[in-house]
Amino acid sequence: MGKLKTIGLILAGLAMLAACGAAxxxxxxxxxxxxxxxxxxxxxxxxxxxxxxxxxxxxxxxxxxxxxxxxxxxxxxxxxxxxxxxxxxxxxxxxxxxxxxxxxxxxxxxxxxxxxxxxxxxxxxxxxxxxxxxxxxxxxxxxxxxxxDINFRPPGGATIAEDAVSLGAVDKLLQLLDRGYHVDPARLVRELEAVRYDANTEPLRLQAIERVRALMR
CATH class of the missing domain: 1.25.40.20 (Ankyrin repeat-containing domain)
Known part of the structure; x- marks a missing residue:
């Protein structure tokens, strides 16, 4: 019985070590x-x-x-x-x-x-x-x-505002506009006009289009 108890304690210790490792x-x-x-x-x-x-x-x-x-x-x-x-x-x-x-x-x-x-x-x-x-x-x-720099475009890449359009994060695009984003508004309008979102996001897209068009005036 003493040997079995020892084995049991060893197994319990190993189980505790495994649990600590998993945590x-x-x-x-x-x-x-x-x-x-x-x-x-x-x-x-x-x-x-x-x-x-x-x-x-x-x-x-x-x-x-x-x-x-x-x-x-x-x-x-x-x-x-x-x-x-x-x-x-x-x-x-x-x-x-x-x-x-x-x-x-x-x-x-x-x-x-x-x-x-x-x-x-x-x-x-x-x-x-x-x-x-x-x-x-x-x-x-x-x-x-x-x-x-929210207006930075890496060589051959997209701006963060263009990425926001492609990922459907139009609320973040509006945030970027609030912070002074202004790069290539004509391109950004084209990208916004080419996408469609769900019912919750669509009003934000229309709002963003108007905001970006204002940069072109």
Whole structure:
């Protein structure tokens, strides 16, 4: 009976360890990726794939490892350095989003106007997507508060207002207009006229068309 009791205690201890491991939000980065990451689906939705070759800073952001982010920054890592997939650590933080880490990267010289190398996707676009898909507007609010240039168009890419039209976030387009968006209003009107939304969003589209047309006068 003593032996069976010992085995039972060992099994109970292993079960407790497993439960503690399952409760962890993220694990430590290893070889440029997270091990047993808990929000893998969220990352894939945000970035379009799961990165497995990242810099120490990029991997720490992906894994939600604040201590790792601090170590990398103190070691001289840049929030704006390109990762193999074309993103930067700041873009990764904006996309998932990892808002506390995004704030830290911005405070360390991260560029709120940064954009992905291939698709020319803005940090604001990633934050907008997180809001539309997850109803998480934290990164969007942080980037706007950090004076991201809402009129910036990356080479070969779209402005954030054009992205708002394509994602159906017309309320955010109106917010951008309130903040002084003014780039190529004729193009923006054409894009607004080419789309149709649901009954709740359609009145906002019509309002946005009038607002943008006023910029052309």
């Amino acid at each position: 962890a939000v993220e694990s430590t980065p290893k070889n440029g990726a997270c091990q047993d990451v808990q929000d893998r689906d969220r990352i894939v939705d945000a970035l379009g794939y799961f990165p497995n070759r990242l810099s120490p800073l990029g991997a720490a952001v992906l894994c939600n490892d604040a201590a790792g982010v601090e170590r990398a920054l103190k070691g001289g890592a840049s929030p704006n350095a390109r990762e193999p997939g074309g993103e930067t650590p700041l873009l990764i933080a904006a996309a998932i989003p990892r808002t506390d880490l995004l704030k830290r990267l911005l405070a360390s010289g991260g560029d709120p106007n940064s954009w992905e190398k291939d698709a020319r996707t803005l940090a604001l676009h990633y934050a907008l997507s997180a809001g539309v898909q997850r109803d998480d507007w934290s990164a969007w609010d942080v980037l706007l508060a950090s004076h991201a």
